[in-house]
Structure formats: structure tokens, C-alpha cells
Amino acid sequence: MHPQLAADLAALPDLLETTRQRATAFLDGLDQAPVVPARPAPEPAPLPEHATGLRDALGDFAARWEPGLSASAGPRYLGFVTGGVTPAALAGDWLTAAADQNSMSSLDATGQHLERETVGWLRALFGLSDAHHGALVSGATLSNTVGLAIAREWLGERRGVSPAEDGVAALGPVRVLSGAAHSSVAKGLSMLGLGRAALDTVATLPDREAVDPAALERTLQEADGPCVLVANAGTVNTVDFDDLRALAELRDRYGCWLHIDAAFGAFAALSPRHAHLVGGLDLADSLCVDLHKWLNVPYDSAVQFTRRPDLQARVFQNAAAYLGPLGDTPDLVHLTPENSRRLRALPAWFTLRAYGREGHREIVERCVEGARTLGATVAALDGLRLLSPVHLNVVCFTLTTRPTAERLAALADALATEVFLTPTVHAGLPALRAAFGNWRTTPEDVRRVGAALAAAVRQLPLD
Numbered sequence: 001m002h003p004q005l006a007a008d009l010a011a012l013p014d015l016l017e018t019t020r021q022r023a024t025a026f027l028d029g030l031d032q033a034p035v036v037p038a039r040p041a042p043e044p045a046p047l048p049e050h051a052t053g054l055r056d057a058l059g060d061f062a063a064r065w066e067p068g069l070s071a072s073a074g075p076r077y078l079g080f081v082t083g084g085v086t087p088a089a090l091a092g093d094w095l096t097a098a099a100d101q102n103s104m105s106s107l108d109a110t111g112q113h114l115e116r117e118t119v120g121w122l123r124a125l126f127g128l129s130d131a132h133h134g135a136l137v138s139g140a141t142l143s144n145t146v147g148l149a150i151a152r153e154w155l156g157e158r159r160g161v162s163p164a165e166d167g168v169a170a171l172g173p174v175r176v177l178s179g180a181a182h183s184s185v186a187k188g189l190s191m192l193g194l195g196r197a198a199l200d201t202v203a204t205l206p207d208r209e210a211v212d213p214a215a216l217e218r219t220l221q222e223a224d225g226p227c228v229l230v231a232n233a234g235t236v237n238t239v240d241f242d243d244l245r246a247l248a249e250l251r252d253r254y255g256c257w258l259h260i261d262a263a264f265g266a267f268a269a270l271s272p273r274h275a276h277l278v279g280g281l282d283l284a285d286s287l288c289v290d291l292h293k294w295l296n297v298p299y300d301s302a303v304q305f306t307r308r309p310d311l312q313a314r315v316f317q318n319a320a321a322y323l324g325p326l327g328d329t330p331d332l333v334h335l336t337p338e339n340s341r342r343l344r345a346l347p348a349w350f351t352l353r354a355y356g357r358e359g360h361r362e363i364v365e366r367c368v369e370g371a372r373t374l375g376a377t378v379a380a381l382d383g384l385r386l387l388s389p390v391h392l393n394v395v396c397f398t399l400t401t402r403p404t405a406e407r408l409a410a411l412a413d414a415l416a417t418e419v420f421l422t423p424t425v426h427a428g429l430p431a432l433r434a435a436f437g438n439w440r441t442t443p444e445d446v447r448r449v450g451a452a453l454a455a456a457v458r459q460l461p462l463d
Contacts, residue, residue, distance in 0.1 A: 004051035015054050022058065026066070030074035030440070034417040039068045070420065075440040076449055079422035081236070081264050081394075083296040084438040085347075092350030093298045101343040104333035112332055115345035121352045122303050125360070126262075126269045126289065128282050132305040133312075135335045136344045140263040140290040143304040145188035146312070146336060147286030148176075151228045151257040152192055153311040154285070158226050158255075164315045168193035177219055178230035179204045179211025179242060182261055185230055199230075207388075207427075209240035213250065220254040228257045233278050234265020237396050237426045237433065238388035241265060244280030251285075260284040263302075264437065267294040268392060270361040271368065277392070294364060294393075296439045297347040309335070367393045367436035370446045374434055377450035383457040387426050396424065398431040399460075405430040411456055418452040 001009075008015060042064040071077055073084045085093070103111020119134040137143050152171065156163045161170040176189060176199045186196045203215040209232070220227065229251055231242040244260065251258040262281060266289045268274040269281065281287070285308065291301040306312055313326055317334045326334055333339055352360075375390035378397045385403075387396045399407055405423065408430050412421050421432045434449070 002051060004053045008054045011055075015058075018055065018058060022062065022066075026069075027073070030071045033071045033074065035071045035074065035076050035420045036416040037068055037070065038417070041068065072420075073438075073440075075438055075442060075445040076419040077438065078434040078436060078449070079420040081290075081293045081435045081437055083293050084440050085298050086296045086351045086355065086439055088354035089295075089297040089347040089351040092347035095350075096343050096346045099343065099346075102340045103343050103345075104331060104338075104340055106331050111343045111345070114343070114349055115332065118345040118349045118352065119303060122289070122291075122348070123305070125352070125357060126266050126278075126281060127275075128287075128305060131307050132282070132284075132287065133307075133309040134303050134305040135332055136291075136348070137302050137304055137336050137338075138300040138341075138344075139292065139302045140182070140261070140288055141184040141187060142337065143263075143288035143290065143302040144182070144184050144259070144261055145191055146304045146316075147259045147288055147306065148185070148188045148194070148228065149192055149315045150286050150306050150308055150311050151259055152194060153315050154257050154308060155226060155228070157311070162314065173224075174198045175200055175223060175227045176230060177202050177216060177227050178232070179216075180209040180232055180235045180240070181230050182232070182236060182263070185261065209235040209238050210242050211247070213243055213246040216247070217250055217254075220250060220256070223254070226255050226257070228259060231258060231260045231284075232265075233260050233262035233281060234268070234392065237394070237424055237431070239265060239392040239394045240388075241268075241277045241391070244278065244283060248280055248283035251283075257285050258283065259286045259288070261288045263288055263290040264293040265392065267360075267364050270357065270364045273365075274368065274392060291348055294367070294437045295348060295351065295360065296363065296437070297351055301344050301348060303348075304336075363439045364393075367438070367441060370441055370443065371395050371434070371436045373443070373446050374436075374449060377446075378453070381454055381457060383460070384453070387429065387431055393436040395434040396426050396431055398426075398429050399457075403430055407460065408432055411460055414456040414459065415452050419449045 072082055101111040115136060123132055152163050156171055163171050174194050179202050181199060186199050189198050190196050202219055203212045204210055205212050229247055231244055231247045233241050248258055268277045287305040289303050291297050291303060292299045313330045313334045316336055317326060318339055371390050371393045375386055375395045378384045378395060379386045383400055384397050385400045387398055408423055412432060421434050424431050424433050
């Protein structure tokens with residue numbers, strides 16, 4: 001063993017304690033740290049030729065890289081849809097790295113059993129029936145892609161071919177219908193060989209991002225063969241929800257596959273006041289839920305569910321003598337694109353075990369209340385205009401005067417040390433979004449965001 005490796009191994013308890021102290025100091029500083037520091041990236045350094053050990057690497061990281069890290073784990077990082085990391089999820093993630101399990105095979109099965117228990121807990125959390133089977137993947141993009149891959153195989157089953165065996169060319173043209181599909185859907189179609197052009201955008205309801213069921217039915221009446229429906233349970237800009245039961249009825253009437261993208265909207269199921277929004281979620285043929293959003297586990301983590309695990313295994317099976325046959329309960333290696341990955345379920349297991357349904361319901365309801373409060377603040381501010389009612393946890397707004405992308409970017413830049421918002425375009429207008437999903441966000445943080453917005457709008461140049 002290299003002498004420096006041996007020295008680090010011998011000093012590991014002390015080195016890990018130093019690391020713990022650095023991590024604790026970083027987390028303790030989140031509340032007051034600049035949300036996005038205005039700091040240029042360090043100049044690239046050459047690869048070290050000689051070993052200097054972990055302590056030296058910690059010092060270099062602290063000096064060169066840590067000062068530029070955003071407070072994305074903190075309470076006022078409201079860009080994209082970003083959660084934080086609950087204390088239990090953090091402990092689970094540290095133990096995941098320490099145990100370093102690749103739990104994809106029943107030859108070494110404890111990690112697989114833990115993941116199946118976690119998936120069962122998630123199924124219960126979202127009110128799904130036992131007909132749904134699932135596995136963990138890296139994020140909503142891969143969760144949507146896995147669901148669409150299963151849908152692709154289902155289309156082949158209807159047409160007497162297997163795209164997994166015969167290639168996507170054997171399938172012929174495919175139509176994927178949605179009202180306001182997330183960009184990851186088109187990306188998934190590209191990766192699956194179906195093509196971005198397979199996605200047909202169907203008319204939405206007036207002043208809504210929810211698909212118009214009547215327009216969808218007219219499209220299905222004109223379709224030549226079965227289609228894939230992608231329903232939205234929480235759109236990105238306004239967290240609008242399709243009528244899932246209506247879409248399931250159209251699925252049954254016209255013989256389609258129903259995939260529901262509920263990346264963060266599925267968490268509405270935890271709130272009695274908002275659970276009606278996801279009524280019909282269990283009717284999905286496949287389902288996407290992101291966990292590093294509102295479950296507040298570390299990146300990267302999501303879950304996919306489907307009622308057709310047999311088709312899933314047909315797509316993702318990995319044929320190798322050492323893996324053994326598929327069997328009635330396929331190993332995880334046969335269910336997702338990855339042949340090896342970390343024990344991604346452990347942080348989710350820890351946070352669910354530590355806080356249960358009640359604790360995570362409180363996070364959801366506090367975030368929703370924060371979004372409603374900020375929405376009311378925006379609506380009352382001269383110079384800002386709310387573009388949609390706050391349906392759940394996102395506030396979408398623009399400038400009342402000259403709402404150009406450049407002026408909105410200037411507003412976001414002026415706010416960046418206090419709150420991070422991301423740009424978007426809604427109904428043809430450049431806008432900003434504030435998405436609440438972090439377990440740390442308090443009413444005081446919402447007040448600070450509102451005050452920062454008011455000050456930044458007053459100081460924004462008119463030209």
C-alpha cells in the first residue's frame with residue numbers, strides 16, 4: 001500500500017472528524033451565506049504528481065472551491081425545484097458512501113431488500129396500490145425515460161414486435177401526446193430512438209397548463225393506432241395538474257398507455273388540502289416521482305413505478321451467466337439502465353424511517369404556505385405581476401413594465417445573494433419562478449425574500 005494511503009487509513013477517524021467539522025460549519029452557515037456567491041471559478045490546477053494526503057486535499061478544497069459553492073441546500077435557494085437534505089437523509093448518505101454497496105444482484109441481496117422496502121414505503125406515501133412495482137433511478141429524467149421505455153415495449157406488444165429485441169425500427173411511427181410535457185420527456189424520446197418529433201403537444205385549457213380532455217379525445221379519434229399519453233401532475237411553471245381520472249378514462253376507451261410525470265406534484269398526496277390534485281395517480285401505467293426534490297434527499301435520487309414489471313425486465317434485462325435467470329422477482333440490475341450504482345435507497349429509507357408521513361406532510365404544507373405568502377406579496381408589489389394563481393409550491397411572476405428576458409435576468413442577478421430564482425417563459429412572457437421545496441425554509445425566509453424583491457424592483461432601471 002502506498003505510504004500516504006496507509007497514513008490516511010491510520011488517521012481515518014481524525015480525518016473524518018475534520019471532515020465532519022467542515023460539513024457542519026458549511027451547513028451552519030447556510031442561513032447567512034450568499035445564496036449564489038459572486039465569485040469567479042478558480043483557475044484549473046494540474047493533476048498532482050505526488051501524494052500529499054486527505055488533509056492537504058481538504059485544505060485545498062476549502063481554499064479554492066468551497067467559497068464558490070451555492071447555498072443550494074439552504075432555505076432561500078428557490079430556483080429549479082430543489083430540496084435540501086434532512087438530517088436523517090444526510091446520515092443515510094454518509095453511511096451509503098461508507099458501506100459502498102452495489103446492490104443490484106441477489107447474490108449480495110441486503111441492499112436490494114432495503115430498496116424494495118423503501119419503494120414499498122414510497123408507494124404507501126403516495127397512495128399507490130400494490131399493483132405498482134418500482135425501482136430507484138438517478139432523477140426525473142431517467143424515471144420518465146424508464147417509463148417511456150416500458151411504454152415503447154407495450155406498443156410493440158400491441159403490434160406484435162419487441163423493440164427491445166428487434167429494434168425501434170420494427171415499431172413504426174409512435175405518437176406521444178401531452179399538454180405541457182417537461183423537457184425531460186422529449187429528451188427521453190430522443191434517447192429511446194423514438195425521436196423528439198414523436199411528441200405532439202395537445203391544446204390546454206384556457207389560461208391553464210392542464211391538457212384539454214376534449215382536445216385530447218379529438219386527437220385520439222384521429223390517431224392511427226395506440227398512443228402514449230403523458231399526463232402532468234404538477235407542471236414546472238405553475239404546478240398545474242391534468243385531470244388524471246379523465247385521462248385514464250381516455251386511455252381505457254382508446255387503448256393507450258398512460259404515463260404520469262409527477263416529479264414533485266406527487267407530494268400533494270401528503271396534504272389533505274391538496275390531495276385531490278393527484279386523484280387518479282394510482283391509475284397510471286407508469287409513474288415518475290423525483291426524490292431529491294420534495295423528499296429532501298441528496299442528489300441524485302428518484303423512483304419509477306409501473307404496472308408492467310414484466311415489460312420493464314424485457315427492456316432492461318442484462319444477460320450474463322453470473323447474474324442468473326430473471327425469475328419472478330428480477331434483480332434490480334434487470335430493471336433500470338444501470339448495471340451498477342450506489343445504494344441510492346438508503347438516504348430515502350432514513351428520512352422516511354425518521355420522520356414518517358407526518359414529518360414529510362409538515363414539510364410539504366409549510367412549503368405550500370410559503371409559496372402562497374410569497375404569491376400574495378408579489379401580487380401586492382408595484383412593478384410585479386403574478387402570472388398564475390399559486391396552485392401548490394411555485395410562484396411564477398413577471399415585471400409589469402417591459403418584461404424582457406434581459407430585465408428579468410437583471411432582477412434575478414440583483415437578488416442572487418439573498419434568494420436564487422430561475423428564469424422561464426410562461427404564456428409567451430419571460431418570467432421568474434420561485435419554487436419551494438426545502439425543509440429548512442421558514443416564514444422568516446419568505447419575509448426576507450419578499451423584502452429583497454421589493455427592494456430590487458425599486459432599484460431596477462427602467463431602460
